[in-house]
Each structure stands twice: as C-alpha cells, then as structure tokens.
Amino acid sequence: MAMFSIITIFLLTITTVTGNNLYLSPKTTFSNYNTMLSTxxxxxxxxxxxxxxxxxxxxxxxxxxxxxxxxxxxxxxxxxxxxxxxxxxxxxxxxxxxxxxxxxxxxxxxxxxxxxxxxxxxxxxxxxxxxxxxxxxxxxxxxxxxxxxxxxxxxxxxxxxxxxxxxHSFQGVSSVNHTDTPSYLGYMRLTDESHPTLIKEIKNHPDFKVELDSTNKKKKFVKSSRFCLFVYGSDMTWMVEALASGCVPVVITDRPIQDLPLMDVINWSEIAVFVGPTGGAEGLKRVLDGIEKSRYERMVEYGVAATQHLVWNEKPQAHDxxxxxxxxxxxxxxxxxxxxxxxx
Structure with a gap:
C-alpha cells in the first residue's frame, strides 16, 4: 500500500508540473498504470x-x-x-x-x-x-x-x-538552454543520404550546424541549439538525449511515422516537429522560425518531462x-x- 501511495504522489507531481498535453489520455493513463502494476x-x-x-x-x-x-x-x-x-x-x-x-x-x-x-x-x-x-x-x-x-x-x-x-548516455536532466540567441537554429549528425539535396543545403546554410563525428562536441552543439534535426530511418539513438537537453527534435520524413516509441502514451506532436523534405533548407527554417515562443518553451518543458518515460535504468524505476x-x-x-x- 505504501508503494502505491508514493507512486500516486509522484504522478500528481508530474501532471502538475507538465500539464496534461504531454499524454494522449492523461485521465486514464496513470490509473491504468497503477492497475497494471498490481495485476x-x-x-x-x-x-x-x-x-x-x-x-x-x-x-x-x-x-x-x-x-x-x-x-x-x-x-x-x-x-x-x-x-x-x-x-x-x-x-x-x-x-x-x-x-x-x-x-x-x-x-x-x-x-x-x-x-x-x-x-x-x-x-x-x-x-x-x-x-x-x-x-x-x-x-x-x-x-x-x-x-x-x-x-x-x-x-x-x-x-x-x-x-x-x-x-543512450542520458544520465539525469541536463541543463536546458533557454537563450534567445542560440548558437545554432538546428543541429544534425550527417548519417543518412536519403535526401542528399536537402542535407547539402542544410550543410551550406549558416543557421544550421552539421557535425560529422560522434565525440563529446555533439553535446555542446545540442545544448546550444534550439532544434536538433533527424532524418527518419537513420541514426536516431540520441533523440532522447536531445530532449533531455532542451533541444526540440525535428524529424525529416516523407511519410507518416507510426512506430514512435511509447506512441500509445506520449503526444509526440507536443515535443517534436515533423517536416517533409521538399521545402529545402529555407523552407525548413521558415517552419521552425514560425513556431511561437510560447509553444517552443512548452515543447522544451514537455520534452524534458518525457525523458523519464524514455530512459532505460539499470535498476527499473517507476514510469521509465x-x-x-x-x-x-x-x-x-x-x-x-x-x-x-x-x-x-
């Protein structure tokens, strides 16, 4: 009984801090979760x-x-x-x-x-x-x-x-960058050639940073960027780390994505942006510039909160x-x- 009381308090804390829009069914998710634990x-x-x-x-x-x-x-x-x-x-x-x-x-x-x-x-x-x-x-x-x-x-x-x-290497919530003038609008690791024209444009655009290596420099770029770019189907293993760092994921895809992790639980439209490849780098920049500050800040907050559900713990913890x-x-x-x- 004590364990479930602690869990209930923890859940109330989550919904108070992050609001309900992070979850697809906030009214039923956590009550069902507690039932699952016991049965x-x-x-x-x-x-x-x-x-x-x-x-x-x-x-x-x-x-x-x-x-x-x-x-x-x-x-x-x-x-x-x-x-x-x-x-x-x-x-x-x-x-x-x-x-x-x-x-x-x-x-x-x-x-x-x-x-x-x-x-x-x-x-x-x-x-x-x-x-x-x-x-x-x-x-x-x-x-x-x-x-x-x-x-x-x-x-x-x-x-x-x-x-x-x-x-991923995520260990606890990283410091989130809320600066109004980030070093980069977007960061991307070049690991996919599905859209070579778009990637070439992004590489040559001054507001985007493309990093070829996978060293610790990546973390610096992620924390100084407002958005982190991913090509769906390529290397997306550090997307959760980007969320934890306050960098909103932007997924470039030419079709609807139906296999996102925890898709039955998390409202991904509240923590990530999904765009097509046809608009080029300037079209992508216009989409991201068009996101209002209030929505962006909410996405950052929800993204950090969502990482507790996406992290693998060596010793399992509630809601991981x-x-x-x-x-x-x-x-x-x-x-x-x-x-x-x-x-x-």
Missing amino acids: FKIFTYSATTTTTTTTLFTTPQESQFHNTLLTSHFTTQDPNHAHLFFLPFPPSTSMRSLARLIKTIRTTFPFWNRTLGADHFYLSAAGVDSSSDRNVVELKKNSVQISCFPTASGMFVPHKDVTLPPV AFHMVVYQLWLRRHTIRYARWVEQ
Missing part, C-alpha cells in the same frame, strides 16, 4: 521449448527489456493466470525454424489456439518478415512484435506492434522505459479468445 501477469515459454540461449539479442534495449522482464514481478509460472505470453527466440532464427517453433507451441500448449497468437508477444529488433507459412503468418499478423525504433518499412504493424526507445513498454503491452491484453477445439 498484470506474463508467462514466458521455457528455454527448452524455444531453444533460446543466454545471449538472445543483438541490441542493448532488447537485452535490457528481456533481462528486466524475466526478473520482474510481472512474470508468472502459471500460464492459466497470464494475460500475455512471451515467445523468446534468437534474432538469427530462420523463417523455417520460426515456423517450427510456433508449430511446437501450437501443439504442445493450449494457449496459442485460443487466440491464434493474439495474446502472445516477441522481441525482434528488425521485425519478422512476411512468409507463406501459416504459423509465421499468424505470428506476424496477430502477435505483438516489440522491435527497435526506427523499424524498416513493412516490418511494423501500427496499433499492434511496439518499439523500444533507444538506449521498461515500465512504459510493459504498459503498452498491458493495453494490448484484451484479445478475442476463440473457443477451444473439442476433439471428436
């Missing part, structure tokens, strides 16, 4: 069933989520009490091996056939590709995929799948990345369970 249960298939090893994953966020989940109070040894079922398998698993795995789960346990896999989830950094095999089709179509942001085109199903926030990813799984626990097959 949510996940069953993990054993290593012998899924032929897993201790070195399952290739990205730090996958390993962090996996290891934290297995030692958390959300796991249960009784599958009859589980809301969701976790399918761990190595990232190198071929489509044929994956099909055999699902077939084994289907025939060995009664749970898959109740929902055709809709109450199951799995980790795959790059996502599971399409297949003609029934077992893989059901996995990709019905089960919740947890992949790494950003995902490749065609590898993510909106409103079903979830992405993990990137692991691990808990908010689990919360998104909790939101997906309501599935249609088909009648069990009755042998004649």
